[in-house]
Amino acid sequence: MNSISTAKLLGAIEAGGTKFICVIANEAGEILMRRTIPTEQPQKTLSACDDFFVEAKLRCGSISALGIGSFGPIELNPNANDYGYIKQTPKPGWSGTNLVGFFSQKLGVPVAFDTDVNAAALGEHTHGVTQGCDNFVYVTVGTGIGAGVISGGLLVQGLGHLEFGHILIPRHAHDVNAVSNCPFHENCLEGLASGASLNLRAPSGVSELSLDHPIWIAEIYYLALMCANLTQIYAPEKIVLGGGVMLKQGLLPKIHAEFLRLVNGYAHERILEKVESYIVPSALDGVAGVVGALALARSVS
Known part of the structure; x- marks a missing residue:
């Protein structure tokens, strides 16, 4: 020893x-x-x-x-x-x-x-991009989708843990016939926007597809809609996006633009003026x- x-x-x-x-x-x-x-x-x-x-x-x-x-x-x-x-x-x-x-x-x-x-939210809080920030949401967009909310420096808990991946969302026009990956919901965030759901749409993989492809256009909409909902529900200081799906080159700026379109000016001025400092990539991805x-x-x- x-x-x-x-x-x-x-x-x-x-x-x-x-x-x-x-x-x-x-x-x-x-x-x-x-x-x-x-x-x-x-x-x-x-x-x-x-x-x-x-x-x-x-x-x-x-x-x-x-x-x-x-x-x-x-x-x-x-x-x-x-x-x-x-x-x-x-x-x-x-x-x-x-x-x-x-x-x-x-x-x-x-x-x-x-x-x-x-746990990932705690990791970001102690050693990642949200050090010194006590009010934020960490979202992982990988095989599934989940969110951890830290408010006042503490994890938000209720009767059970948050299941943000299962919020119900409207389908994008490009996605009306897609099969949900969720066995419980036809129109939830995880069922339509997780990595597993992307693989259902393109079994050969989506990593090589252009961001202008209908699959990615729908994905950008879903993730921007997710950020808009988090903004209005929790009023966080930051939203941190991690997980394998977020490794797609050029995805985050597209989410920024779609987010601004969806909120349509109804957000704090600091968000509207500098969205790239509000919706940010994980510093500890992986x-x-x-x-x-x-x-x-x-x-x-």
Whole structure:
């Protein structure tokens, strides 16, 4: 065992629908070990995560706490009988999986638990583009769509966590015959604008399609409409857009222009005058969830 084992160590898991990212880090956030594990059946995936932490203990030392940012829906009420569980989810085999219980038993340390998008919002708040900004919305536009809202420096929670990906929206004229990717809603944001929904429209991929293609014209409309709704509902100081879909070159300026068209002058003058400083890209794209999960672990260590 090397010298870093004497320092307090933290564990984190970004539990996504396609992969689990497991890390060990020191208190400063320096990642010492990292492993990506495919999201397959729960027993196989969780056992592989456990193997990682067993190996990490031998190489680095014991962790003092674990933070998990998970895909959902999940139960976040600590007084609920199913706290720490993944609830009814479209991900085959994962409904009813007790994530907190599994890792609490295996690792014997405190486990902090939240949604993957809330973890990413925390990551941006602590180390990303919204440092010093206590009122913002972080949106991930990837396989699915989710939003984490921080107000007054705290995550907004209610009876359950936010499910902004399932707000109902009008279809774009180019998209009237498209099949929704959501099994629950024909006209929700995730069903029409997520990466998975884009792949339904173009199975060979959309990354090479021009932004003038009807698929991207509709996508720009949906994401700008999302930002307009967030603006009017939450009045944030910033909207941060992350996730794989946002990696499309030139997409963000198109969203800016469509957003301004949709709000039609009805927004704070700071937004209208400098929209590029209001709707901004993630500074931690690809690692925001892990950074936030470490922040969760730090809160209970």
